[in-house]
Amino acid sequence: MRREEDIRRTLREISQSLSRFNSRLTELENRLNQNSSLIMEERKIPDFQGSLGGRSFSTNRSGGIEKVIRIPVCDVCGEALAERFSICKNCGKKLCSNCAIHFSGQKVCLDCLKQQLPLSKRSFKVLLALANGMESLREISQIVQVKREDVEECLEELQSLELIGEKGLSIFSRIYVADKGLEAISAYTKVFEGEADVRMLKDKLGWGFENG
Ligand SMILES: [Zn+2]
Ligand SMILES: [Zn+2]
Known part of the structure; x- marks a missing residue:
């Protein structure tokens, strides 16, 4: 438990010095603003990956002082982040709501989802059909539009x-979708739902995706 205390103390110290630094910056900003001979320009730029944004001052070419505001952006798509955003539990990337995928009770990015659960689109579609109560290879092959051998592979x-x-036993056994399978459906729905073939399958199955 000593280690945990140490970490907590270090975190407290970091946050204290950050807030001190922040108020020094505000002070400097106010002083610069009061001095009307200095023209303050503001420039907004996207921040680096993994960084939470911030501001800094620099002198521009005409000798004026420029305030540079770094805006935190989604590390996947580059969109500016809203006040609330997610962090990938696996790799730590910042994620906007479009790029955050809910899987196994955690938010992850697409790369990490694929790493943890590499599911092909074809198998995702077969899984959808199974979750919809289809059992025979023929039926699944027809609705998913893949060959029977391919359904078996999936x-x-x-x-x-x-x-x-x-x-169940031998020839009376039935395939069921496990809990992890249902989680996979919800995670990969976000990945594939925009694609035409998946939308078509969804319509055929009468499967209501959450987002319409
Ligand atoms: Zn994004
Ligand atoms: Zn990730």
Whole structure:
């Protein structure tokens, strides 16, 4: 527990010196503003990856003082971040609401989702059909529009990822979608729902995606 206390104390110290630094900056800013002979220009630029934004001062070419405001942006798509944003639990990237994917009770980025659960679009579609109660290879093959052999391949992929399982004995066994499979559907829906073939399948299945 000593370690935890040390970390907590260090964090407190960092936050104290940051707020001291911030008030010094504000002070400097006020002084610069009072001095009307100095023209203050403001320039907004996107901040580096992993950085939470900030401001700094520099002299511009005409000798005036320029205030540079670094705006925190989404590390995936580059959109300016709103006040509330997510951090990928795996790699620490800052994520806007469009790029944050909910998986297994955590927010992750697309790269980390793919790393943790590499699911092809084809298998995602087969999984959707299964979750919708389809069982026969023929039926699934028709609605997903992939060959029967390919459906079998997808089933193997889904089984090896533990997204589906088999209940019952031998020829009476039935495939079921595991909890992890349902989580995969909700995570990958956000990834694939914009694509035409997935939307078409969704319509055919009468599957209501959360976002319409
Ligand atoms: Zn984004
Ligand atoms: Zn990530």
